[in-house]
Amino acid sequence: MTAHLLVHLLVLLLFAPLLPGVITRTKARFAGRRGAPLLQPYYDLLRLWRKGFVLSRTTTWVFSAGPVVALVVPILAALLLPFGALPAPLSFEGDLILFVYLFALARFFTVAAALDTGSSFEGMGAAREVTFACLAEPTLMFALLVLAKLSGGLSLGTLFGTHLPASWGGAAGPALGLILVCLFVVLLVENSRIPFDDPNTHLELTMIHEVMVLDHSGPAFGMILYGAALKLMVLGSMLVRLALPWNSGVWFLDLLIYLGGLLLLAVLIGVVESIMARLRLVRVPQVLIGTSLVSVFALVLVLR
Amino acid sequence: MSDVNSVILLVVILLNFFTLGSARLVACIRAAALQGALLALLPVTVHGLSGHSLMLATGAFTLKGLFIPWLLLRAIREVRIRREMEPLIGLVPTLFLGVLATVAAFLFADRLPLLLEHQDGLLVPASLATMLTGFLLLMTRRKAITQVVGYLILENGIFIFGVLLSTAMPLVVEAGVLLDLLVAVFVMGIVLNQINREFSTINTERLSALKE
Numbered sequence: 001m002t003a004h005l006l007v008h009l010l011v012l013l014l015f016a017p018l019l020p021g022v023i024t025r026t027k028a029r030f031a032g033r034r035g036a037p038l039l040q041p042y043y044d045l046l047r048l049w050r051k052g053f054v055l056s057r058t059t060t061w062v063f064s065a066g067p068v069v070a071l072v073v074p075i076l077a078a079l080l081l082p083f084g085a086l087p088a089p090l091s092f093e094g095d096l097i098l099f100v101y102l103f104a105l106a107r108f109f110t111v112a113a114a115l116d117t118g119s120s121f122e123g124m125g126a127a128r129e130v131t132f133a134c135l136a137e138p139t140l141m142f143a144l145l146v147l148a149k150l151s152g153g154l155s156l157g158t159l160f161g162t163h164l165p166a167s168w169g170g171a172a173g174p175a176l177g178l179i180l181v182c183l184f185v186v187l188l189v190e191n192s193r194i195p196f197d198d199p200n201t202h203l204e205l206t207m208i209h210e211v212m213v214l215d216h217s218g219p220a221f222g223m224i225l226y227g228a229a230l231k232l233m234v235l236g237s238m239l240v241r242l243a244l245p246w247n248s249g250v251w252f253l254d255l256l257i258y259l260g261g262l263l264l265l266a267v268l269i270g271v272v273e274s275i276m277a278r279l280r281l282v283r284v285p286q287v288l289i290g291t292s293l294v295s296v297f298a299l300v301l302v303l304r
Numbered sequence: 305m306s307d308v309n310s311v312i313l314l315v316v317i318l319l320n321f322f323t324l325g326s327a328r329l330v331a332c333i334r335a336a337a338l339q340g341a342l343l344a345l346l347p348v349t350v351h352g353l354s355g356h357s358l359m360l361a362t363g364a365f366t367l368k369g370l371f372i373p374w375l376l377l378r379a380i381r382e383v384r385i386r387r388e389m390e391p392l393i394g395l396v397p398t399l400f401l402g403v404l405a406t407v408a409a410f411l412f413a414d415r416l417p418l419l420l421e422h423q424d425g426l427l428v429p430a431s432l433a434t435m436l437t438g439f440l441l442l443m444t445r446r447k448a449i450t451q452v453v454g455y456l457i458l459e460n461g462i463f464i465f466g467v468l469l470s471t472a473m474p475l476v477v478e479a480g481v482l483l484d485l486l487v488a489v490f491v492m493g494i495v496l497n498q499i500n501r502e503f504s505t506i507n508t509e510r511l512s513a514l515k516e
Contacts, residue, residue: 171424174314289396290325293403294318300407304414304429 005079005089012078015259016229017041019236019266026270041229048222056215058118066113067216067223073106074230081237082160084258085247091157096144099156100137103190103231107133110224114212125211128281132196132208135288136189142295143179143186149302150176160238164245178298180242182291187235187269189288191228194273196284199228236265308349312342313430316460317406320437323457324402325395327387329449333376336456339434340368343460346467350427360478364463367482372456372489379449379493383500393444401444405436427468435461448499448508452492459485 021038028035037043055063079090080099111130114122147159150167168176189196192209199210213224240261248254279287319339323332344365347357380386391398409432418428438458442451459481466478499508 171310174310178314178318286325286396290321290399293321293399296403297317297321297406300410304410 001089004087008079008083008086008089009075011083011255011259012075012230012233015262016233017045017226019232019262020229022263022266023270023273026267027274030271030274041225045222045226048225049219051218053220054217056117059116059215062109062116063113063215064220066109066116067220067227069109070106070227071223071230073102074227074234077102078230078234078237081156081234082241083237083255084241084244084261085254086251086258088157091155094154096148096154096156096159100140100144104133104137106227106231110212113216117215119215122212122214125208128208129212132189132284132288135285135292136186138292139182139288139295140186142292142299143183146175146179146295146298146302149299160241160245162247164242168245172302175298175301176242178294178301180239182295182298183235183239183242185287185291187232187239188272189284190235191232193269195276195279195287198278233262236262240265309346310426312345312349313426313464316342316464317430317433320406320434320457321399321402323453324437324440325399327391327395329380329385329387329447329453330377332450332453333373333380336453336460337369337373339457339460340372341365341370343463343467344369346464350467363479363482367486368456368460368463372486375489375493376449376452379496383449383496385447385449391445391450398440398444402437402440405440406433409433409436427464431461431464431468433461434458434464437461446507446509448492448496451508452489452496455488455492456485 018038018041021036021041024040025035025038077099080088080095082088107129111126114126144159148154150172151158151161151163153159153161164176167173188194192199197208197210201207201210213221216224237258240258244257244261246257248257316339319335319342323335326332326335344361347360347364351357393401406429410429413429413432416428435458438454438456438461441454441457443454445451445454462481466481
């Protein structure tokens with residue numbers, strides 16, 4: 001049990017920063033550049049860790065709580081989620097609700113920390129982030145409901161359990177395909193990826209997530225970056241499990257399938273970011289409402 | 305994926321949502337064309353390869369997938385419009401209505417006394433949903449050309465239903481329906497040009513205003 005927990009955490013903590021590296025590399029390749037080394041996010045984290053804190057005098061403890069929660073929450077959420085075919089260390093009936101709202105908690109603290117700086121600019125980003133998060137949540141919930149209906153259980157371990165290959169082959173295949181696409185959109189929104197938000201631009205009018213973390217520096221900013229990478233890995237795990245639902249029985253092989261799937265996902269995100277332009281801000285809610293409706297439709301397909 | 309049919313029909317339903325949610329006319333027409341082209345595969349996938357189904361498929365493909373969309377795209381170029389500016393009901397509410405209509409179609413199709421082999425398939429609900437989508441487009445849009453697209457999608461829905469009956473239905477009936485559609489689009493094209501010339505816009509709301 002303890003060994004299992006340790007492996008779970010080690011895989012999460014060591015592998016996560018590689019994913020942003022792969023995304024950046026894919027984008028660079030698409031643009032015809034060689035790109036930063038794959039391990040650049042690790043170097044960035046080390047560099048940020050060695051720096052000192054710079055805190056504004058107008059901020060309170062809320063400002064420093066934001067990054068900490070943003071780092072801890074994905075780790076907690078990862079404990080509830082099976083990694084590929086490896087079972088989750090922590091599992092109980094109904095943990096999917098906790099899973100969804102853990103991320104809401106992280107967002108609350110990030111937004112609160114942004115508002116705590118008192119800058120109107122950060123308030124704007126906070127407002128946008130909360131709006132989009134509200135709209136992304138129904139999609140995630142309906143997608144999980146579809147899985148709950150298919151598996152007959154209410155814990156993430158059962159949802160992403162061994163019934164998936166049979167479901168893909170059966171009558172529920174189309175519904176699973178729909179929620180796979182919907183979850184991919186949610187992944188892009190939640191991790192502020194390109195069609196919805198660009199983590200690399202610093203243009204006031206279009207920034208969403210980036211604007212909220214501008215005032216963090218040094219180790220705090222490192223925690224935010226690390227937390228973002230962990231979040232990408234945790235949400236990506238759901239997609240990878242849905243798309244590659246095989247159980248080989250050997251845990252090492254399962255782990256390889258899972259990690260390979262994550263790398264593929266990172267490449268896919270890089271490709272999407274390279275070939276798509278950013279959506280206009282007013283179009284983002286429309287797209288999110290669209291995906292919610294599509295996942296409702298997937299639920300109808302499963303329920304009939 | 306269970307079989308090719310349900311994948312095709314699923315994409316058809318998704319295209320319904322897309323046309324309801326999109327304000328860009330070119331994208332709407334392309335979606336309707338893609339829908340028509342996909343539906344043209346249905347006679348072959350449902351009834352297998354035979355002279356009858358192949359004829360039906362090629363006829364539907366050339367008309368729905370190529371010719372009518374080409375006519376519509378040409379009409380857009382003539383009257384120089386790109387997008388539906390203000391639909392009667394906003395795009396997101398229409399999308400909601402569309403999903404409600406789809407859900408209703410599914411519920412209704414489950415109540416219908418169908419043959420056992422059609423009971424679980426997507427054919428009947430998809431056809432009802434597509435027809436309702438066509439109605440919605442016809443009702444909620446102002447521009448004459450989106451209404452034509454709505455008419456096209458309505459016909460696509462009827463076509464899906466027709467596929468169920470196509471072994472019992474002679475080819476002449478299908479040909480008649482397709483010809484009807486073509487004539488309707490032609491007439492709409494001419495009417496469109498007339499409206500455009502009279503009012504220098506193709507907003508059909510103007511038609512209900514009295515002129516001395």
